[in-house]
Amino acid sequence: MLLVSFLFTASAVLAENSLPADFIRCRQKDSGLNACLKTAVPDALRKMKKGVMELSVPPLEPLSVSGMNIEAGAGPVVITQNYKNIRLSGLTDSIITNYKADLKQYRLRTESLTPKMEFIADYIMKGRILVLPIQGKGIANVTMVNLVVKHDLIGEPVSRDGETYMWIRDYRVKFIPKKVYLHFSNLFNGDKRLGDQMNLFLNENSDLVFNELKDAYEKSLSSVFQDVTNKIFNSVPMNKIFPED
Ligand SMILES: *[C@@H]1O[C@H](CO)[C@@H](O)[C@H](O)[C@H]1NC(C)=O
Numbered sequence: 040m041l042l043v044s045f046l047f048t049a050s051a052v053l054a055e056n057s058l059p060a061d062f063i064r065c066r067q068k069d070s071g072l073n074a075c076l077k078t079a080v081p082d083a084l085r086k087m088k089k090g091v092m093e094l095s096v097p098p099l100e101p102l103s104v105s106g107m108n109i110e111a112g113a114g115p116v117v118i119t120q121n122y123k124n125i126r127l128s129g130l131t132d133s134i135i136t137n138y139k140a141d142l143k144q145y146r147l148r149t150e151s152l153t154p155k156m157e158f159i160a161d162y163i164m165k166g167r168i169l170v171l172p173i174q175g176k177g178i179a180n181v182t183m184v185n186l187v188v189k190h191d192l193i194g195e196p197v198s199r200d201g202e203t204y205m206w207i208r209d210y211r212v213k214f215i216p217k218k219v220y221l222h223f224s225n226l227f228n229g230d231k232r233l234g235d236q237m238n239l240f241l242n243e244n245s246d247l248v249f250n251e252l253k254d255a256y257e258k259s260l261s262s263v264f265q266d267v268t269n270k271i272f273n274s275v276p277m278n279k280i281f282p283e284d
Contacts, residue, residue, distance in 0.1 A: 057279050058271075059091060067142055067281040076138045080149070084131045094274045096267060101126040101159075104263050109255040111166050116251035118166030118173060125160040127260075129153055136187075142281060145194035145205055153186040158256075162223060168248065173237055177225030181256075185217035192268065202276035210265035212257050219249045 058064070062083050065075035090098040097103065104125035111117045130153060137150040162179035166172075193209040221241045226234035241248055272280070 056275065058275055059086065059093075061086060064280075064282050067278075067283050072140055072142075072281075073138045076140055076149075077135045080135050080138070081133055081151075084133060088131050091271075094271055096270050099267070100131050101128040102130060102263065102267075104259065107160075107255065107259040109252060112251055114251055116166075116168050116248055118164050118168065118251075120162060120164040120166075120252075122160040122162050122179065125158065127156065127158055127263075129156040133188075142277075145196060147190070147192040147194070149190045149192075151188045151190065153188065154184070156183045156186050158182070164223070168241070168244070171237070171240065173226065175223050175226035175228075175234070177223060179224075180220070180222040182220040183214070183216035183218075184220070187215040187217075189213040189215070190264070192265075194272075196277070203278070204275075205272045205277045205280070207265055207268050207272060210261045210268065212261040212264065214253055214257055214260075216249070219245045221245055221248060 063075070063079035065072055065079050069075060084099060087096055088098065088100040090096050104127065105123070107122045107125060109118070109120040109122075111119045132155070133151045133153040135149055135151050137148075139148040141147075158179070158181040160179050161177075163176045165174040189212065191209075191211040192207045193211075194205045194207045197204045197206045222238055223234075223241070226237050
């Protein structure tokens, strides 16, 4: 057992040490570093659709998220929600509209545009929207169209075995969707008439509903983005992600 796990670890370490060969490299001192990253990052996302085993990067299409709880707020939308088995799709179709890398400060700021991001999950919810009670247990579909995401990655250097790695200690996101479509199956214990009416109502008020839920979505997705980013940054020394010459 020990030997097997030792061999496994040793071979994983060897393979882990560099970016996949077909990823675009952007040089640290290149005056066009930001322009290079604008191309390289979405290119890498598409190449990671099925994950990268050597870097322990999970499949990104769809990206699985274990769960998320939203406590009832105090505004017009007071709903306790529990999501499990979350699958996000569409992220790898994102383009980068702006990139600002400040490698000396270990800070990356970027803006992406995702044409369509689907969030599908098992949900349980209970609460009220405006004056209407809502409850259900089924499958949720939250689809964001033309979603602008502002990412702010705040990192710091970590030294290990004579190499410097970049560690993202804080990953902040802001979601600005052009349009949000919501659908919850099996609302009100499967009462179709009430469920259809509620879904209609949710979509007519999707800006209001989304605004109340946005913080929780941002928090939980930013920690997923942070994990994926750190999987790569933690496996590959910084000067192999951003070559120095
Ligand atoms: C989720 O909703 C969007 C928008 O209504 C729709 O295009 C998509 O097919 C739905 N996805 C699933 C899995 O039902």
